[in-house]
Amino acid sequence: MTAAFIDIPGVRNFRDAGGIGALRRGVLYRSGSLHTLTEEGARKLKELGLRTVIDLRSPFELEVWPDQRHGLDHESLNLPTLPADRGDLTRPWPEDQAALYTFMPETAGPSLAAVIRRLAAPEAVPVIVHCAVGKDRTGLTVAVLQSLLGASDADITADFLRSNAGLGLEDGPTPYVDETGTERVSRPVDAALLASSLAWIRTHHGTVPAYLAAHGTTEAELAALRANLSA
Numbered sequence: 001m002t003a004a005f006i007d008i009p010g011v012r013n014f015r016d017a018g019g020i021g022a023l024r025r026g027v028l029y030r031s032g033s034l035h036t037l038t039e040e041g042a043r044k045l046k047e048l049g050l051r052t053v054i055d056l057r058s059p060f061e062l063e064v065w066p067d068q069r070h071g072l073d074h075e076s077l078n079l080p081t082l083p084a085d086r087g088d089l090t091r092p093w094p095e096d097q098a099a100l101y102t103f104m105p106e107t108a109g110p111s112l113a114a115v116i117r118r119l120a121a122p123e124a125v126p127v128i129v130h131c132a133v134g135k136d137r138t139g140l141t142v143a144v145l146q147s148l149l150g151a152s153d154a155d156i157t158a159d160f161l162r163s164n165a166g167l168g169l170e171d172g173p174t175p176y177v178d179e180t181g182t183e184r185v186s187r188p189v190d191a192a193l194l195a196s197s198l199a200w201i202r203t204h205h206g207t208v209p210a211y212l213a214a215h216g217t218t219e220a221e222l223a224a225l226r227a228n229l230s231a
Contacts, residue, residue: 004162015162
């Protein structure tokens with residue numbers, strides 16, 4: 001574990017995404033879902049000054065495992081990274097991990113544009129961005145935000161890989177039960193996975209900002225985002 005990790009009872013893989021590039025600490029946190037957040041965990045989030053929670057999960061995941069608030073008054077936004085699932089055993093995205101990382105950037109553009117639009121507003125931070133365990137969907141979203149704040153691919157990847165420690169995946173895959181009650185396997189992430197997502201973006205659009213522009217993000221929104229999150 002590194003200093004970036006923060007113990008929030010009931011929340012997995014919670015850490016500060018700042019401290020690399022121009023992204024300052026204390027404004028952007030990343031984690032797994034808050035569906036098992038405890039009252040003590042909520043008190044700690046309140047101490048962090050939490051204002052916004054952006055949930056990248058599908059509406060069905062939210063229905064089955066809603067985030068807990070315990071009296072917290074933050075704004076909650078659902079901005080799914082992947083196509084909506086039907087809650088059955090057939091998900092509309094690849095089960096294969098390598099294929100998932102080239103699929104995500106194809107579908108994540110509208111979600112990422114909406115994330116940026118919200119985080120461009122000063123009143124939105126501090127913010128938590130999360131999915132189910134804070135590894136894949138959150139990994140791509142935070143990587144894009146860190147890239148926009150000038151972080152190098154090496155530093156972005158180093159933060160991405162911390163999820164293996166945050167989720168106990170350093171020794172390999174572990175089983176889990178998903179929101180449908182199906183037993184699945186949670187697999188560690190590696191540098192090649194994130195590299196494939198960023199390569200897809202750059203191959204199809206040239207740069208991360210150009211990718212976002214294709215989904216409606218404006219230069220003014222990018223400028224406001226950088227002003228709001230930078231040190």
